[in-house]
Structure formats: structure tokens, C-alpha cells
Amino acid sequence: MNDLTTLLPLHTNFNQGIKQQLINAHDLWLFLEIKTRFNDWITRNIKEYGFKQGKDLFYSNLSKKDLAQNQETRGRKQKNYLLTISTAKELTMTASNQQGKLARRYFIQCEERLAEIAPEIIKEYRSQWQIDRNAVKTPFKRLCNALERNKERLGKTTEKHHYTNESNMITSIVLGMSVQHWKQAHSINGDIRDTLNAEQLAKLEYLEQADLVLLDMNINNFHHRKEKLAEMLATNFTETTS
Structure with a gap:
């Protein structure tokens, strides 16, 4: 769990006053060892799964450090994709390797922790799924x-x-x-x-x-x-x- 926290760190965001834990999509892409270019991978999955900005993922500008580390972004403006834990878990379903299994277990643990500190969020998510x-x-x-x-x-x-x-x-x-x-x-x-x-x-x-x-x-x-x-x-x- 500690090793995965280092590789897939949680980022804090406040959405309409509610605290959320988010995962950087690029970190997840690296961890899952996806062969497809990151921009192609994230764009395809957003379209295929119907992820919505402000609900399933959030955009922000890449930092100068991120721009320097990511070869794909040089010379171009890029979005930083921050995923909710449930969205990140769905994306791990596209990876059938061991990395995908590890990530899914990690996100399940994250959701369990979230259920302890913010049970109303988990209740709403599960209620919508049941509908x-x-x-x-x-x-x-x-x-x-x-x-x-x-x-x-x-x-x-x-x-x-x-x-x-x-x-x-x-x-x-x-x-x-x-x-x-x-x-x-x-x-x-x-x-x-x-x-x-x-x-x-x-x-x-x-x-x-x-x-x-x-x-x-x-x-x-x-x-x-x-x-x-x-x-x-x-x-x-x-x-x-x-």
C-alpha cells in the first residue's frame, strides 16, 4: 500500500466544498505500462466511457516540472488530467496485466478509506450505480x-x-x-x-x-x-x- 501511494499519489481537490481524492492520469498510465501514447489513451477512454469533466475528472495546467519530464508535452500546451478514484479504477479494467490488478486493489482500499471519512460521497456513488x-x-x-x-x-x-x-x-x-x-x-x-x-x-x-x-x-x-x-x-x- 505504501509503495503504491508513492507511485500513485493521491491529490486533494475541493469540488463544491467537498474534499476529493484524485489520481493523476499520467501517473496511472505509467504505472499500468500502457504502450499507447498517453494523449491517445486518455482521449480514447474519456470518449469511450463517457467520463464528464467536473464529475469523473478534472483539468488543470501542467506544472513546469511535469512539462520538463513529459517528452510528449514539449512545445505544446497540455492538460493535466486528475481522475476520481472510481474513474481511475474503471480505467484499470482496461489493463489485464498484474499492474492493473495491483492498481484495482489499491483503489478499492482508497475507496474504503474514503467511506470512513466521507460516507455520504460513497453512499451517493453506490446509489447512482444501483439506479x-x-x-x-x-x-x-x-x-x-x-x-x-x-x-x-x-x-x-x-x-x-x-x-x-x-x-x-x-x-x-x-x-x-x-x-x-x-x-x-x-x-x-x-x-x-x-x-x-x-x-x-x-x-x-x-x-x-x-x-x-x-x-x-x-x-x-x-x-x-x-x-x-x-x-x-x-x-x-x-x-x-x-
Whole structure:
């Protein structure tokens, strides 16, 4: 813990009078040993996960010391990205190496300490996550009903594995890999949906509603539906959540 505190020091910020502990994104990038250029990595993740300034991360100007140490910033004005602990923990999910696992454990410990000194912040964060999580459950129930209607029209019985296959197919589109590989890469046990962030849950809800429509349109081929859903997410999701 002490070693990680040195490598990933916590920075204090006051947001609307509330004390926050933040992580420098560049420190996290170095610790995770990301091969992608820092600016490309942080910009891509902000867009992909929908992180918001003033909520998930904060901007400040780089110090002269930082500018001198960071080769990428020379000759250009650069932002200093400061991440909330929960945001930093989400970014560690993109790293499947040992460094990512160490960082996740560290941030969990930081959140536990934060819960002791500022329980109202943790309560609000967990409450919002539960709202996002519950919002996904209803569309999935409707999707299950649509799957049953589809099987009935085909003269078939809906088996347990049909629900599982449909759920895993949709989740894999959101994750960009199979559910099994994602669990192995991130050491996840239990329901994978309980580990998804708000952005991923929103995409999941969108795809479940879209899949319901495809099933009711009698698009019966599993792989055809998967291709259509991936295309719909890529072309429509950004617009629907902007």
C-alpha cells in the first residue's frame, strides 16, 4: 500500500466544498505500462466511457516540472488530467496485466478509506450505480419475453441456455470480447453485469431494447442479429446519448 501511494499519489481537490481524492492520469498510465501514447489513451477512454469533466475528472495546467519530464508535452500546451478514484479504477479494467490488478486493489482500499471519512460521497456513488443497474433489468425481462415469442412462432421451446446465449451475445458486443475472456482477463466472478460501469450499462440497455425489436421482426438467425446489433450500436449509440 505504501509503495503504491508513492507511485500513485493521491491529490486533494475541493469540488463544491467537498474534499476529493484524485489520481493523476499520467501517473496511472505509467504505472499500468500502457504502450499507447498517453494523449491517445486518455482521449480514447474519456470518449469511450463517457467520463464528464467536473464529475469523473478534472483539468488543470501542467506544472513546469511535469512539462520538463513529459517528452510528449514539449512545445505544446497540455492538460493535466486528475481522475476520481472510481474513474481511475474503471480505467484499470482496461489493463489485464498484474499492474492493473495491483492498481484495482489499491483503489478499492482508497475507496474504503474514503467511506470512513466521507460516507455520504460513497453512499451517493453506490446509489447512482444501483439506479443504473436496475434500469437495465427491465429491458432484459422484456427481451426474454420477446425471445419466448420468437421461439414459439418457430414452434420451439425456449431453453435456459437460449436466455444465457442471448445475454452473453449482447454483453460481448459492449465489451468487445466474449464474456468468458473478459472475466478471465479481469478476474471477475459472479454476474458480470454487477461490475459494469454506467456507460457500459447504458449500452447494454440500448442493445437489449434493439434486440427485442429484431426478435419481434422475426430476424431469427443468431449471428445475423449479432451483426445488426453491433452495427446499430456503432452508428446510433453516440447520437442517442449525446
